[in-house]
Amino acid sequence: MPNTTTKGSNHLLKKYWKSYLGIHLLVVVPAFAVYMNTDSRYLGFIFPIALVLFPIIFITYATRKENRA
Numbered sequence: 001m002p003n004t005t006t007k008g009s010n011h012l013l014k015k016y017w018k019s020y021l022g023i024h025l026l027v028v029v030p031a032f033a034v035y036m037n038t039d040s041r042y043l044g045f046i047f048p049i050a051l052v053l054f055p056i057i058f059i060t061y062a063t064r065k066e067n068r069a
Helices: 008-035 041-068
Strands: none
Touching: 008 041
């Protein structure tokens, strides 16, 4: 696992912000819409977890891509 400092993740975010934003719009917005329209406790539990996990997954993916190049 490479050592990623805050500077490193900021650099990655600057480089991949378009794809980050695109995936965010594709995943988070519909998930939020469903979450707001559903009174299901199950979805209400998944949404915050997804919101926390998604940036972590994205940053690890971007870091791997950066290291391969």
